[in-house]
Amino acid sequence: MNLFILILSSILCTSFAGRISKESGSEGALVIGGWESGVESYGCSINANKDLPTELRGASAAVHNGNVHVCGTWSQDFESYPDCRVLENGEWIAAPLQQVPKSYHRMNALGDKLISTGGYGVGNDRWLDTVEMFDGEQWEVSEFNLSVARTYHCSVAISDTELIMLGGQTSDGSILLVTLPNIELFEQGKGWTNIGALNPPRYGHACALLDNEIIVSGGSANYQLVEALNLETLEWRKLPNTKLRRWDHSMEVVNGQLQIFGGLWEPFSMEWFDGEEWHVEQLQFDHSYSTTAVLPCK
Template sequence: MKKYFFLFFVFIPGFTVASDCSLFLENKICEFSPSNLVDSVENSANAADCQAECSRNVNCGSFTWISFSELPPACYLFRDCDKTSECEGECEYSVSGPASLGSPVYPGDCCNQITYDYGCQQNFFNTIAGLPGISDAGVCQYLCQNKKEFPDCEFFLYDTNSLRCFLLSSCHEADFYNNCVSGPDHPSLYLCSGGPQPSTSSSPPPSSTTSSSSTTASSSPTTTTSNSSSNTTTSVDTTTITSTSSTQKPINDTTTSAVSTSTPSSNTAVLIGGSSGVTEVYPCNPNIADQEAILRTGLGAAVLHGDIYYCGGFSEEAETFGYLKSCFKSSKDGWTEIGEMNLARSFFSLNTVGDKLIAAGGVGERGYMDDMISFDGSWSSYGRLSPARNKHCAVAISETEIVFLGGVNDGELDNVEMFSEIQGWTTLPQMTSTRYSHACVVYNGEIIVSGGHSLRADLNIVEALNLSSLEWRSLPSLNKTRSSHTMEVVNGELMVFGGVGGQDSLEILEAEEWILEALEGKHVYHASVTIPYE
C-alpha cells in the first residue's frame, strides 16, 4: 500500500507550496490598532479579492477578509499580522494572510492542495464526523469550515460515489481511494473553481455537478442553482470509504464532540450506588455536593450535557423494596428527580449516545428485558435487543452507534452486536468466552472488556476488540477476579473499580501491569461515570 506523509497541510506530489499556504489563517483576525490598520474595503467578495487589494497597497503586508452574520463581507488591510484574535461574535468566517508579493496568490497557488482519487487517510482517531447525503465536495469542505459546529475540523474527505463527507482533525498519511476529493478546510473549492465563498452559518452553498464516476485530477466542482435539503443533515454515517489499497473496513470511524474515545486531560471517576450506597470520587473531589446514600444495586449511570444521571436498580429498603424505574439528575444541591423509565429494571446498561441517554435490557418483574428506550427530556422507545439480556455491558462508539457485549438470560452470552440508528444491527466478532457482570469501556480505538462471571467462576481476564481490524487481543490479567465492577478511563489511564472479589480496591493499568490501590469505601453492583475537573 502506498502512503504519503503530510507536513503542515499536505505533502504529496504536486503540493509544492504547502508550507507557504499554511501562512493563511482561517478564523483569525489580524490585530486592529491605529498603527497597524492601513485601510478597509466594504463589500469585498472573497479572500482572493482582499489579498489583491493588499498587494496593490504599498503599506499593506497582511490582510483579513471577514464574512459577517448581518453586515456585508469586508476586507481589512494591515501592516503585519504578528498578533491575531479569534473570529467571534458577528464574525462568522475569516481568512488572514500575507500580500501576494513573494507569497502564494490566494487561493490559486494553494488550490493544488485539493486532491482527487487520493487523499487523507481516515481512521478512528482523526475522524470527527461522517455525514451522509452531502451533495458535493464543496459542501463537505464548507461543513469543515464551520468552526462553530465542528471546531476541530482541519481536513475533509468526500466520497463522490456514496455522497459521504468525512470531517477530519488531522491528516498525517494519504491513501488512494475510488472517486474521492480531499484537502484542507481552505482554500475553498468554490474559490478554486471561480465561484463565491459561502458564509459558514448561512444555508449550505449550491450543490455541484461534479461527476461521481469521472472525477479526475483536473476536475473541479462547478456550481449550479440546485440546493438539496440533504446538505444540512447532521446525522452521522459510520460507513467508511473503501480504500483501494486495503480491504479492511473499520466499523466505526466517527469521533464527535459528543462521543469521544479520548478523555479530558483532567477528569475524575464518580462511583454511585451499589450495596453500600456510598458515593466515592477518585482521584479527586470536584466539589460534588454531599449526597445521601444511594441504596440501589444494578443501577445505571451516565453523563449528559455535563450532568450526571442515574436510573433504575433494585432497592432492599422497606419503603421502596423491589425494582426501580425512577431517575435522578445531579445538581449543585444534590439530586433532582426526573421522568421515570417506562418499566422498572436492574442490571441494565445506560449510555450517552449523541444527545440522549439509552437504557437497554436488564431484569425486572417480568423477567429478562429486551427493550431499548431513549431520554432527551422524556423517555421514548428506541428499539429492541435480540436476545433479551441483563448484566451485559455496552459502550457508545459514535453519536449514532452503541455496542452491546455479553450478558445473561436463560444462558450465558458471548455475542457482540452493534446497533446503528442508520444501519440497524451488525454482528461483530464474539468474545473469547461467555461472560456477564463484566465491565467495558472504549480506549485508544478499542473496546476493553474486563472481569465478569463465566461458567460458575469470576474472571480476571481482560481483552480488547480493535475497532479497525475487528480482532480480539489479550491484555494483562487483573490482580483480582472481579464481577459486578465498573471500568473507566481516568486521566488517560484504564482503571477498574470495586466488584465482587475486590470491593474496596481499584486497579490501574500501567504499561503491562495492573497496579492495585485501595478505595475508601466498598463498591459492588454500583455504577460509575467520569467528569472533568479543573
C-alpha cells in the same frame, strides 16, 4: 554528580509515570452507589454529595449535557424500580423516570441522547429486551428491541449514533441461565446487527473504549482476564490480568488511563493500569453493585 542526578531522575519518572498521569489530569471518576449507597470521587475532587437520597444498587450512570444521570435500582425484596437521579450543583435531585423499571441494565451517552439497554425487570418480565432513549426531557421506549433479552452485559458508544453491546446473561425458561456470546452493533435509526462473538461467552464483565479498541475485563469467563477488541479487524489481544477478581464491576477511561472500580468480589478496591500492569488502591465504601461516571475535577 550531574550524570547520577540525570539517571536518578529518569528512574523516578519511569517508576511514577502511571501515578502522575492518574493524579494530574483534569477529570476524575465518580463512584456511585452499591451496597452502602455511598458516593466518592477518585483521582481528584468532584462536586457531589456523598449521600444518595435513595439506595442505588445495580444502577447505571452516564453523563448527559455535562450532568450525571443514574437510573435503576433493586431493593432488598429483590424488586427493580425505575428510580433516576441527576447530579446538579453537587446535589442529587429527582430526574425523569425510565418507562420500564429495571436494574443491571446499561446506560450510555449517544450523541445528545442517553440510551438504556436490557436489564432485570419486575414480575413476569424479569429479563428485558427493552431499549429506551432519553432526549433531555423524557424517556421513550425504542422500536429497536434487543435481539435477546439480557442483563449483566456491557456496552460502549463508538460514535454519536453507534453503540456496541457485548455478552450478558439471559433465561430460556429452564433452571439454568444462559451466558451470551453476542457482540452487536446498534445504529440509531437502523437497529441491531450481530458483528461477532465473545469466546468464551461471559456476563458480569465491564468494558470501555480506549483509542480504537474496546477493553473488556473480568466477568464470568475469567474473573481477572483483560482483553482488547480491535474495532477495525475485530480481532482480540490479551492484556495483563487484573490483580484481583472482578465481577459486576465498572471500567472507565480517565485522562487516557484505564481504571476499574468495585465489584462483587472486591467492593472496597479499584485498579489502574500503567500500560504494563495493574495497581490496586482502596475505596472508602462498599461498591458491590455500583456504577461510575467521568467528570471534570472541581
